[in-house]
Amino acid sequence: MTETIAATAPTTTHHRICPLCEACCGLEIKVQDRKVISIRGHDADVFSAGYICPKGVALKDLHEDPDRLRTPLIKRNGVHVPATWEEAFAEIERRLPPILAAHGRNAAGIVVGNPSAHKIGLLTYFGKLARALGTKNVFSASTLDQMPKQLSSGLMFGHWLSVALPDITRTDYLLVLGANPLVSNGSMWTVPDFKGKARALQARGGKLVVVDPRRTETAAVADTHHFIRPNADVFLLAAMVHTLFAEGLVSLGNVAEWVNGVKDVQKAVAPFTPDAVAARCGMAADTIRALTRELAAAPRAAVYARIGTCTQEYGTLASWLVDVLNTLTGNLDKEGGVLFAKSAAFASNTAGKSGIGKGVSTGRHHARVSGAPEVYGELPMTCMAEEIETPGEGQIRALFTVATNPVLSSPNGPRLAKALDTLDFMVSMDIYLNETTRHADVILPGVSPLEDFHYDVAFPQLSWRNHARYSPPVMQPTPGQPEEWQTLLKLAAIARGLGADADANALDDTQFAEDATRLFGEHADAVIDATKGFKGPQRTLEVALRSGPYGDQFGRKPDGLTLSKVMASNSTGGIDLGALQPRIPEMLRTPTGKVELAPPSMLADLARPTADLQRPVPDLVIIGRRDVRTNNSWMHNLPILAKGPFRCTALVHPQDAQRLGLQDGAMADIRSAGGQVRAQVHITADMMPGVVSLPHGWGHDAKGAQLRVAAERPGANLNALLDDQRRDPMSGNAVLGGVVITMQAAVA
Ligand SMILES: Nc1nc2c(c(=O)[nH]1)N[C@H]1C(S)=C(S)[C@@H](COP(=O)(O)OP(=O)(O)OC[C@H]3O[C@@H](n4cnc5c(=O)[nH]c(N)nc54)[C@H](O)[C@@H]3O)O[C@H]1N2
Ligand SMILES: Nc1nc2c(c(=O)[nH]1)N[C@H]1C(S)=C(S)[C@@H](COP(=O)(O)OP(=O)(O)OC[C@H]3O[C@@H](n4cnc5c(=O)[nH]c(N)nc54)[C@H](O)[C@@H]3O)O[C@H]1N2
Ligand code: SF4
Numbered sequence: 001m002t003e004t005i006a007a008t009a010p011t012t013t014h015h016r017i018c019p020l021c022e023a024c025c026g027l028e029i030k031v032q033d034r035k036v037i038s039i040r041g042h043d044a045d046v047f048s049a050g051y052i053c054p055k056g057v058a059l060k061d062l063h064e065d066p067d068r069l070r071t072p073l074i075k076r077n078g079v080h081v082p083a084t085w086e087e088a089f090a091e092i093e094r095r096l097p098p099i100l101a102a103h104g105r106n107a108a109g110i111v112v113g114n115p116s117a118h119k120i121g122l123l124t125y126f127g128k129l130a131r132a133l134g135t136k137n138v139f140s141a142s143t144l145d146q147m148p149k150q151l152s153s154g155l156m157f158g159h160w161l162s163v164a165l166p167d168i169t170r171t172d173y174l175l176v177l178g179a180n181p182l183v184s185n186g187s188m189w190t191v192p193d194f195k196g197k198a199r200a201l202q203a204r205g206g207k208l209v210v211v212d213p214r215r216t217e218t219a220a221v222a223d224t225h226h227f228i229r230p231n232a233d234v235f236l237l238a239a240m241v242h243t244l245f246a247e248g249l250v251s252l253g254n255v256a257e258w259v260n261g262v263k264d265v266q267k268a269v270a271p272f273t274p275d276a277v278a279a280r281c282g283m284a285a286d287t288i289r290a291l292t293r294e295l296a297a298a299p300r301a302a303v304y305a306r307i308g309t310c311t312q313e314y315g316t317l318a319s320w321l322v323d324v325l326n327t328l329t330g331n332l333d334k335e336g337g338v339l340f341a342k343s344a345a346f347a348s349n350t351a352g353k354s355g356i357g358k359g360v361s362t363g364r365h366h367a368r369v370s371g372a373p374e375v376y377g378e379l380p381m382t383c384m385a386e387e388i389e390t391p392g393e394g395q396i397r398a399l400f401t402v403a404t405n406p407v408l409s410s411p412n413g414p415r416l417a418k419a420l421d422t423l424d425f426m427v428s429m430d431i432y433l434n435e436t437t438r439h440a441d442v443i444l445p446g447v448s449p450l451e452d453f454h455y456d457v458a459f460p461q462l463s464w465r466n467h468a469r470y471s472p473p474v475m476q477p478t479p480g481q482p483e484e485w486q487t488l489l490k491l492a493a494i495a496r497g498l499g500a501d502a503d504a505n506a507l508d509d510t511q512f513a514e515d516a517t518r519l520f521g522e523h524a525d526a527v528i529d530a531t532k533g534f535k536g537p538q539r540t541l542e543v544a545l546r547s548g549p550y551g552d553q554f555g556r557k558p559d560g561l562t563l564s565k566v567m568a569s570n571s572t573g574g575i576d577l578g579a580l581q582p583r584i585p586e587m588l589r590t591p592t593g594k595v596e597l598a599p600p601s602m603l604a605d606l607a608r609p610t611a612d613l614q615r616p617v618p619d620l621v622i623i624g625r626r627d628v629r630t631n632n633s634w635m636h637n638l639p640i641l642a643k644g645p646f647r648c649t650a651l652v653h654p655q656d657a658q659r660l661g662l663q664d665g666a667m668a669d670i671r672s673a674g675g676q677v678r679a680q681v682h683i684t685a686d687m688m689p690g691v692v693s694l695p696h697g698w699g700h701d702a703k704g705a706q707l708r709v710a711a712e713r714p715g716a717n718l719n720a721l722l723d724d725q726r727r728d729p730m731s732g733n734a735v736l737g738g739v740v741i742t743m744q745a746a747v748a
């Protein structure tokens, strides 16, 4: 009987932005009787034009994964058992408030992870829980990732998300350092189909150059690839800046009158001659000079750098020098150079007074144990374990984890796993019982991405082209399951002492009214009235769109955007808002109203690499890697991605394999000062000699986790080798690469 209904049920077609990586591809999803029939790229999408990667197709497996949690779990006698939402909230109300009452607000910690960047409900409502907890112990995956780029952009241009983006469709020359967009599909740069765009660049006579310790998939399609020693980008980039000055190649172009500090930069890079840095970089001085000349000679050029340059001891300096190069070659804010997006909603660089602002600052408070400064409201993720372990006032005793798996994703995960077991109470908002959430007392699942509406809050601020796209839910959520913003509000209510019975919708209305009064003053009532049709993050979005740079300004510009208009464009692929345009000085939010080319904190931090110029290059170091069919630590449970050749292999150069006695396909033990893992060796000349590459996010052999597919081939945890005490001091970002290791053949 059921089968007959299924066979005759109509097939419906839906359009949904993929929430799995920063490329934000528009997908076309066909559904019959709540079953996904097919997923493909949406050809009419104004932004991604039909592009899709294998992970997008895997949304079906994610939706159907029997291990994906559908109900809350409560740990009873050491075992996670299913519970109702009422029971789960009641348990939290029973256990959290006494901890806060006895030990103060900083006894709570909260940590948010990567998928929250792809969830409007989590991104816009996470702060409400953090504020309700009232703790300084706030952490996120940003300090395992892009904080250096956010800090350098903030110091130079005045806001944390004012990131200069390569204008790839008009440039003549693209220099990529420490990024592999062919695999990662781009990061801090939303650029679906990077490969197609790179090919088009080459077809019109342009050049793609890659600098990476591995000949990556991106390097393979590039015109030139240069190996570089891990952690050496600061030296290479400073030497390139040095060369621009030494050879009279500096030209500021259109932004000349808006740039402060050129002379200070010239002075600061004086020690970094190509000859002085060559050994440190593993590059010839002549190559560095030639690379600089080539960049300076290109009519329109862009330098782009990502995770390989951020997750190192000089991450902020390297990120800064990238934009110093862009500026000094006249490519900042130029078509075909690097430009700033103008996002339809949520962008601070379109809000408030134009061309001037407060800028960014750090260190409003400090981590209790390490003394690391607060950056963008948070403390370094790598401080979390010691903040849980170390007794005293402010010790974390109750932890909330939201969409994060730091036991695998953060350096020295094994230490963190032990620390989590000492907490008085832990709550995880997550969709799996995994390496991290197995430590939680209560797990609260989010809905499947196919049961959730979507609008990207952050990525339009980082996009290769301006656009506004909204996705309605593909299917309705199971009745009774709250959306994640509602769960966050409920937790906030408990943290504020309002109790588990508090009505999340009523709380939302009250907070919205308060926010509207703060933002719109005397017009608040009109705004509340105009947005009556929406609630939760949709209402936040409606306000952001209507008051944004393309908005209808609540009726004053009738042709402008509203959420309803963006919603209506879903099936036709969203609204295209055009190519990026020059925006300096209007987008600047620095206190001087200028581009700060030489922030004092940056110049001061240059003392570290200056002192480090002569440091000998270690024999063997390890770096990370990504694969098209993985996503950090959490998609190894999806059959369509998990099948095929095993991906958690250690890539070793033939010379290293020979001197270390390693065989292709055999297992080897990798040791660092802090840990040891065993991984399968793959010998390849694609590695720079002296550098080994192992992907992160593996190690799915934890007892008590429920990841049945992933556990079949658990892989090695790279982060068990890394040191949680190594950070870039400016941004607090973890050092994830260039870690010294030894390697030897495994004896069974
Ligand atoms: N050595 C090394 N380590 C690295 C990196 C590296 O290059 N090398 N990369 C770093 C980077 S860039 C990042 S961003 C971090 C990422 O580290 P994390 O932020 O910890 O992210 P993931 O490992 O992707 O884990 C995501 C978690 O979110 C859960 N989840 C997935 N979807 C949802 C949802 O819709 N709702 C909820 N509530 N939960 C969900 C998953 O089950 C999983 O537990 O890893 C970092 N770690
Ligand atoms: N398929 C897939 N896509 C993803 C993810 C994933 O896990 N899988 N993760 C997503 C996330 S959270 C992020 S942040 C982005 C990251 O996006 P990308 O930054 O493009 O990430 P990776 O592919 O790790 O590329 C980093 C490159 O840096 C190189 N590298 C390592 N150390 C150094 C160094 O010291 N100097 C230089 N110059 N290069 C170095 C590595 O060899 C590697 O090729 O990818 C996102 N997209
Ligand atoms: S590149 Fe793949 S994972 Fe990323 S948004 Fe597009 S389809 Fe999704």
Ligand SMILES: [Mo]
Binding pocket: 114, 145
């Ligand atoms: Mo990331």
